[in-house]
Amino acid sequence: xxxxxxxxxxxxxxxxxxxxxxxxxxxxxxxxxxxxxxxxxxxxxxxxxxxxxxxxxxxxxxxxxxxxxxxxxxxxxxxxxxxxxxxxxxxxxxxxxxxxxxxxxxxxxxxxxxxxxxxxxxxxxxxxxxxxxxxxxxxxxxxxxxxxxxxxxxxxxxxxxxxxxxxxxxxxxxxxxxxxxxxxxxxxxxxxx
Amino acid sequence: xxxxxxxxxxxxxxxxxxxxxxxxxxxxxxxxxxxxxxxxxxxxxxxxxxxxxxxxxxxxxxxxxxxxxxxxxxxxxxxxxxxxxxxxxxxxxxxxxxxxxxxxxxxxxxxxxxxxxxxxxxxxxxxxxxxxxxxxxxxxxxxxxxxxxxxxxxxxxxxxxxxxxxxxxxxxxxxxxxxxxxxxxxxxxxxxxxxxxxxxxxxxxxxxxxxxxxxxxxxxxxxxxxxxxxxxxxxxxxxxxxxxxxxxxxxxxxxxxxxxxxxxxxxxxxxxxxxxxxxxxxxxxxxxxxxxxxxxxxxxxxxxxxxxxxxxxxxxxxxxxxxxxxxxxxxxxxxxxxxxxxxxxxxxxxxxxxxxxxxxxxxxxxxxxxxxxxxxxxx
Numbered sequence: 254x255x256x257x258x259x260x261x262x263x264x265x266x267x268x269x270x271x272x273x274x275x276x277x278x279x280x281x282x283x284x285x286x287x288x289x290x291x292x293x294x295x296x297x298x299x300x301x302x303x304x305x306x307x308x309x310x311x312x313x314x315x316x317x318x319x320x321x322x323x324x325x326x327x328x329x330x331x332x333x334x335x336x337x338x339x340x341x342x343x344x345x346x347x348x349x350x351x352x353x354x355x356x357x358x359x360x361x362x363x364x365x366x367x368x369x370x371x372x373x374x375x376x377x378x379x380x381x382x383x384x385x386x387x388x389x390x391x392x393x394x395x396x397x398x399x400x401x402x403x404x405x406x407x408x409x410x411x412x413x414x415x416x417x418x419x420x421x422x423x424x425x426x427x428x429x430x431x432x433x434x435x436x437x438x439x440x441x442x443x444x445x446x
Numbered sequence: 447x448x449x450x451x452x453x454x455x456x457x458x459x460x461x462x463x464x465x466x467x468x469x470x471x472x473x474x475x476x477x478x479x480x481x482x483x484x485x486x487x488x489x490x491x492x493x494x495x496x497x498x499x500x501x502x503x504x505x506x507x508x509x510x511x512x513x514x515x516x517x518x519x520x521x522x523x524x525x526x527x528x529x530x531x532x533x534x535x536x537x538x539x540x541x542x543x544x545x546x547x548x549x550x551x552x553x554x555x556x557x558x559x560x561x562x563x564x565x566x567x568x569x570x571x572x573x574x575x576x577x578x579x580x581x582x583x584x585x586x587x588x589x590x591x592x593x594x595x596x597x598x599x600x601x602x603x604x605x606x607x608x609x610x611x612x613x614x615x616x617x618x619x620x621x622x623x624x625x626x627x628x629x630x631x632x633x634x635x636x637x638x639x640x641x642x643x644x645x646x647x648x649x650x651x652x653x654x655x656x657x658x659x660x661x662x663x664x665x666x667x668x669x670x671x672x673x674x675x676x677x678x679x680x681x682x683x684x685x686x687x688x689x690x691x692x693x694x695x696x697x698x699x700x701x702x703x704x705x706x707x708x709x710x711x712x713x714x715x716x717x718x719x720x721x722x723x724x725x726x727x728x729x730x731x732x733x734x735x736x737x738x739x740x741x742x743x744x745x746x747x748x749x750x751x752x753x754x755x756x757x758x759x760x761x762x763x764x765x766x767x768x769x770x771x772x773x774x775x776x777x778x779x780x781x782x783x784x785x786x787x788x789x790x791x792x793x794x795x796x797x798x799x800x801x802x803x804x805x806x807x808x809x810x811x812x813x814x815x816x817x818x819x820x821x822x823x824x825x
Contacts, residue, residue: 271784293784301793301807308758308788308814315777315789325778 257426258439259285262335262361265418265443266290270332273357275319275349276339278303280312287312320345323352331357340364340405342395351412354446359417363441366421368401368434385424386438402434409444418443450529456510456520458483460550461587467580473570477559480584481550482506482542485526486534488590494825495538495590496816497581497617498522499598499605502673502729503721505549508541509534524804531813536825537594545580546572546728554724555656567653571728574601574736578608582616594823595816596755597621599801600768601729604736607776610753611738619819620753621812623760624801626772627746627779628737633767636676637730640669644723653724662723667714669726674713679764679797746775747782756786758815760808762800763793788815 263286266272270292274283277296286292295313298304307314317325320343334357336349341364343349353360365386366372372382381391389396400408402421409416421429421437429437460481467475483506488495498508500521509520509527526532526539543551546569554569585593596609596617603625610620629637644650647665651658675683687706702708742748757780761773770791780787790811794800800808819825 295781295787301790301810304788304790305807305810305814308790308811309817311818313786313788315787316791317789325774327782330781 257422257428258337258363258441259289261420261422261441262286262337262363263289265359265361266292266333269293271330273297273326273331273334273353275323275334275336275353276342277307277312277314279306280310280314282335282337283307283312284310319343319349322348323356326356328355329358333357333359333361335361335363337361337363338365341397341399343398346398347408347412350408350414354414354444358445360414360444361441362405362444363439364400364405365396366402366434366437366440367399368403369438370435371438373435384438402437402440405440405442409442414444414446416442416444450527452523453485453510453520453527453534455513456483456485456507457513458506458550461584463580463583463587467583469570469576470573471571475545475552475570478545478552478580479550479556480542480545480552480580482540482584483508483510483520484541484588485509485539486537488538488588489823489825491824492590493592493594493823494536494820495540495585495588495593496532497585497593497596497609498526498532498539498541499577499581499596499602500541500544501598501600501602502733503717503726504602505547506541506543506551507549508539522802524802525809525812531809532597532816533813533820536820537816540584540588540590542581542584544572544577544729546725546732548722548725553722554653554728555722564654564656566656566724569724569728571731571735573732574604574608575612577605577732578612581605581609582613585616591616593617594819594825595619595621597623598625599623600625600798601733601736603768604733608736608738610755610757611750614752614754617755618822619758619815620755621758621760621815622773622776623812624762624765624768624773624798625759625776626768627739627749627775629734630772634734636672636767637734640672641727641730643668643672644727647723650723653727655723661718663718666718666721666723666726667711670717670721671710671714674710676767677798679766679795681764682795682797682799685795746779750776750779750785751783753780753783753785757788758812759787759789760801760811761789761791762796762798762808763791764795765798765800767798 272292272294274296283294334353375382420441421433507520509523512518543549546553596606598606603622606620644665647662649660650662690705739746739749761770792808
């Protein structure tokens, strides 16, 4: 995760908010948010090594399987639910988006933009894209549901999720304003039900 | 574990408490003893103490061995010791035999100071709350105002949870392993079968078998055999014993034939030799009674509101007596109170017994968590 990514997410989170980070990895984002925004943060993670890493990093981590949903959490029990670079690796894409907007007042979703020009170029030259944001070989990738900005926004319409704000950044971490679906490598959406 | 060693020789200690000790049942003890062990060194700030609470059949002898008895290894020796997840090079660890026990603390097999006779059936029922209050007396005696952590598995997990409610300011962390917020009807059912096995043993004599110089051995054996079946998973038993016969072929007799029969009888015999039947009855009743949400109309979130500690909750995938779902209930109630909590669900085939077994992931979780606690208390 790059710094501008963290900063963009932090901007949308009020001080002291109760935050749930779905797929929290080693807890980097929550560590950042605890320092920058004094959030009361919880992460969900399934991989044992990452659970241990989160614990080591002083992050509240709950070992659970996101694919089975967030049924253990009450409606609106969090201010913000974050799905950072996890959406593309989920089987139950639609279900988790609906569930995060049930559990949180707001959701933040980040994902690598498959429409980024370098990805398009690689497909045009006849190979599956590989980049810093998507470093995997096509036959060995956790990313099973890659999408573009346009695809994600159309899914938001389908599930009646409202996009409040959107930030798109390029590989240098700079904000992209013109032709975001072509020029941006990472998308960060702020959504609500 | 890296560079982990055994504690070596340890020595139990005893403390006597005078003055009335009010029990939840309404009964009162005029005095009582607790036996305990300590490992490691209490730091100058007295901030690095960890209390280990034992489960149904556990004792104060958590780790190390006794002088001259190399087979007397403590029940959680794999977890507690120098360089182990509960690192005695950094923490001062306290193990205590609970009130009502049969390993030295005052219990049914102790003499009643009022009469000079053994308590037997006259020993009052004790609860998890009573144990926690007695443990707090021990903490006072050791001049420990606040534990860095209180930790336990199974019934021990219930004590760790109760500590966070009875003495919210006296612990930094509660480590709740293979626990539950209360027993299910099925669990109480198992306990009742075990108790009936003991009570209906002709050698039970209404709990006063000491006077007859016998013990309800058959009942204790049955109770333990049943317990062992429920502590393991179906898979673990199949893996360990399968359908193996001791002989080459069936003998069409009621003698021990299958490996599992042999194992259960051995465990039953061993237990009947070392454990007091009245203590077993009292401890299983304490399990049954534990239910912090009983006073909040079943709402665990409200029941846990007094807690201030930080929590580590751990469950095991094949534990069906204290299943992961029961730990989820605890985690949810802690979340509802915006408390600090981490939760790990350990993949294991060992059933409820998994909390006593070495497992790389399990030990990494506890080790990483306590590493943080150690930094916090500058141990």
